[in-house]
Amino acid sequence: MTKLGIIGGSGLYQIDGLEDAEWQSVDSPWGAPSDDILTGTLDGLPLAFLPRHGRGHVHAPDTIPFRANIDAMKRLGVTDIVSISACGSFREEMAPGDFVLVDQYIDRTKGRPASFFGTGCVAHVSLAHPACARLSAVVGQAARAAGITTHDTGTYLAMEGPQFSSLAESRLYRETLGCDVIGMTAMPEARLAREVEICYLTIAMITDYDSWHPDHGTVSITDILKTAHANADKARALVKALPAHLPRGRGPCEYGCDRALDHAILTAPEARDPDLLARLDAIAARVL
Numbered sequence: 001m002t003k004l005g006i007i008g009g010s011g012l013y014q015i016d017g018l019e020d021a022e023w024q025s026v027d028s029p030w031g032a033p034s035d036d037i038l039t040g041t042l043d044g045l046p047l048a049f050l051p052r053h054g055r056g057h058v059h060a061p062d063t064i065p066f067r068a069n070i071d072a073m074k075r076l077g078v079t080d081i082v083s084i085s086a087c088g089s090f091r092e093e094m095a096p097g098d099f100v101l102v103d104q105y106i107d108r109t110k111g112r113p114a115s116f117f118g119t120g121c122v123a124h125v126s127l128a129h130p131a132c133a134r135l136s137a138v139v140g141q142a143a144r145a146a147g148i149t150t151h152d153t154g155t156y157l158a159m160e161g162p163q164f165s166s167l168a169e170s171r172l173y174r175e176t177l178g179c180d181v182i183g184m185t186a187m188p189e190a191r192l193a194r195e196v197e198i199c200y201l202t203i204a205m206i207t208d209y210d211s212w213h214p215d216h217g218t219v220s221i222t223d224i225l226k227t228a229h230a231n232a233d234k235a236r237a238l239v240k241a242l243p244a245h246l247p248r249g250r251g252p253c254e255y256g257c258d259r260a261l262d263h264a265i266l267t268a269p270e271a272r273d274p275d276l277l278a279r280l281d282a283i284a285a286r287v288l
């Protein structure tokens with residue numbers, strides 16, 4: 001049975017229209033999630049919504065408790081995460097107001113805890129295709145049905161922030177690294193979603209042209225927030241359109257997202273750390 005998780009970014013701190021809506025506090029051995037999680041159903045689809053920065057925008061990109069957030073989603077039984085992020089654009093044709101379905105990432109974040117595994121239980125999952133192509137196709141259909149201009153692929157540069165990029169960095173990411181969009185939060189979120197075997201997709205909601213564009217000057221938070229608020233209405237329209245496109249029942253993910261931990265754990269059973277294993281109870285129960 002599909003259970004949809006939505007992670008809302010800057011400007012998207014709640015969603016409307018859920019039946020049996022309830023803000024639930026979820027305990028995680030990885031710390032407190034960014035906020036309580038709004039659960040309910042939308043047209044019969046079970047859904048869990050978490051504002052990534054917390055209501056009131058409490059967490060900075062580097063203090064978001066990514067592991068607690070993803071562990072909490074897993075504990076709630078979420079099978080698919082659609083993660084929504086305000087992003088800058090490196091492409092003229094990916095204009096403010098457009099949505100980009102991210103399929104690749106370049107991770108330039110620094111020092112954020114990026115794995116549930118480590119000493120005492122070492123695991124290596126594949127991240128060659130971090131986004132779930134099945135989820136991306138479904139979200140693309142729903143976004144178009146909601147009248148949103150949507151680009152089907154894009155490479156996301158995850159920067160550390162919280163400051164925006166210098167002009168030289170912006171040009172490097174666009175011209176040398178070939179990235180399409182930029183933000184501060186999709187990593188390590190995408191890595192962690194793969195480790196917990198949840199199908200995952202980042203939707204980049206374009207708010208600005210970062211600082212490379214000769215006609216747009218430097219990126220300003222005031223302009224970003226104006227576009228982010230308009231984008232949040234589109235994001236809510238997209239969420240409303242999703243249940244009509246997302247099948248309720250589900251077989252195995254055809255791209256293997258839900259089996260990412262098969263053969264991934266290297267530590268011998270007798271050498272595993274019981275404390276770490278206890279913290280992995282929700283994450284790796286299927287294989288431990």
Ligand SMILES: CSC[C@H]1O[C@H](OP(=O)(O)O)[C@H](O)[C@@H]1O
Pocket residue numbers: 008009010011052053060061084085086087161183184185186224225228
């Ligand atoms: C509001 S501008 C910078 C801020 O917005 C993005 O957050 P999110 O991905 O959660 O929408 C960006 O990554 C920065 O954290």
Ligand SMILES: Nc1ncnc2[nH]cnc12
Pocket residue numbers: 086087088089159164165182183184207208209210211219224
């Ligand atoms: N230009 C930009 N750089 C990083 N994060 C962003 N979020 C929105 N716009 C951004």
